[in-house]
Amino acid sequence: MALITTQEEYNMENTALRTVSPNGAKKSIMRAFKKKRPVFMWGPPGIGKSDIIGQITESLKKSHLIDIRLSLWEPTDIKGIPYYSANDNVMAWAPPQELPTEEFAKQFDYIVLFLDEMNSAAPAVQAAAYQLILNRRIGQYKLPDNVLIVAAGNRDADKGVTYRMPAPLANRFVHLELAVDFDDWFQWAVDNDIHQDVVGYLTFSKKDLYDFDPKSPSRSFATPRSWSFVSELIEDDDDENTTTDLVSGSVGEGLAVKFMAHRKVASKLPDPTDILEGKVKDCETKEISAMYSLTVSLCYELKDACDKNDKKFDTKVNNFLRFAMDNFDTELVVMGIKLALTQYSLPIDPDEVECFDEFHERFGKYIQAAQSA
Numbered sequence: 001m002a003l004i005t006t007q008e009e010y011n012m013e014n015t016a017l018r019t020v021s022p023n024g025a026k027k028s029i030m031r032a033f034k035k036k037r038p039v040f041m042w043g044p045p046g047i048g049k050s051d052i053i054g055q056i057t058e059s060l061k062k063s064h065l066i067d068i069r070l071s072l073w074e075p076t077d078i079k080g081i082p083y084y085s086a087n088d089n090v091m092a093w094a095p096p097q098e099l100p101t102e103e104f105a106k107q108f109d110y111i112v113l114f115l116d117e118m119n120s121a122a123p124a125v126q127a128a129a130y131q132l133i134l135n136r137r138i139g140q141y142k143l144p145d146n147v148l149i150v151a152a153g154n155r156d157a158d159k160g161v162t163y164r165m166p167a168p169l170a171n172r173f174v175h176l177e178l179a180v181d182f183d184d185w186f187q188w189a190v191d192n193d194i195h196q197d198v199v200g201y202l203t204f205s206k207k208d209l210y211d212f213d214p215k216s217p218s219r220s221f222a223t224p225r226s227w228s229f230v231s232e233l234i235e236d237d238d239d240e241n242t243t244t245d246l247v248s249g250s251v252g253e254g255l256a257v258k259f260m261a262h263r264k265v266a267s268k269l270p271d272p273t274d275i276l277e278g279k280v281k282d283c284e285t286k287e288i289s290a291m292y293s294l295t296v297s298l299c300y301e302l303k304d305a306c307d308k309n310d311k312k313f314d315t316k317v318n319n320f321l322r323f324a325m326d327n328f329d330t331e332l333v334v335m336g337i338k339l340a341l342t343q344y345s346l347p348i349d350p351d352e353v354e355c356f357d358e359f360h361e362r363f364g365k366y367i368q369a370a371q372s373a
Helices: 007-013 022-034 049-059 075-079 123-135 182-191 196-204 224-233 240-251 253-266 272-276 288-307 313-327 330-343 356-372
Strands: 039-042 063-069 081-085 090-094 110-116 147-153 174-178
Touching: 022 039, 022 049, 022 147, 022 174, 022 182, 039 049, 049 063, 049 110, 049 147, 075 123, 182 196, 182 330, 196 224, 196 253, 196 288, 224 240, 240 253, 253 288, 272 288, 272 313, 288 313, 288 330, 313 330, 313 356, 330 356
Parallel strands: 039 147, 039 174, 063 110, 110 147
Antiparallel strands: 081 090
């Protein structure tokens, strides 16, 4: 095993795999787990590999996640430390505490052993891990039967320190290459309360969700992970210059300028709460990215009302549809209702929404076409 150093080696190591979305990866890994097949998930930095494994573990009944960063381990960290066994008069091995014992494993139906950054680990560490993956044991230690193995690492083209995985080890895995998928990220963003300004901006400019270029000298670049940083950092927005510096340090200067300009325009939009309460019926600002952001904000507010069992929910839906009909072009109307129905799963009852018939007559055919596309 060696670092990738030549163009020939680079080409060999970067033979394209069929890519899968995060949700597709979850389904594939779950099926592989049923057969106890180890999976290796490849993907660029910041795409959400670790989050996917965490979500899979949470979806399993009575499960436990063991997250091991192999790039930080030494060979003895896997094999253990030798000691003298007085009872048997032989040298024995004390396994690492991180690996589950039979007694510990009995508490769970499943234990997910996640070997992260595996191909960034030193060759000797990979060799030790090979024994664990191939035979489910190393030395005197044996993995409990309910342990499921999954590994992950960056691709060699991703500007990280990686070592070529030996063919026998690679052949023990089912390999999946992860790709960014905006729809999957959007659903995750909704479920994890990502700031409305971030979701609104990226809904308008989807390509800015991910712009990692391994050839660029920039230390900051946009990934799903770095946009989550932005979401946190703009919560305390008491100084625009400081906020711009922090956003730039998260996703890069170019995107920071675009995002902050978007926020400035979006800040002049009417309050979504006032729109849903029927206090505001018109919108003077027609800047397209700001209107996208407003659409997302309205859906956020409706979801919040739904989650709280707001008795005025149907009235707020009616005001949302009326405002959309009077102020949005067809594309935005379709996007708004699609978000409400598919991403936010809002329970819109046509019989309880006063303007629904008019809305359906004007936009129904466009919405149906978008859903069937």
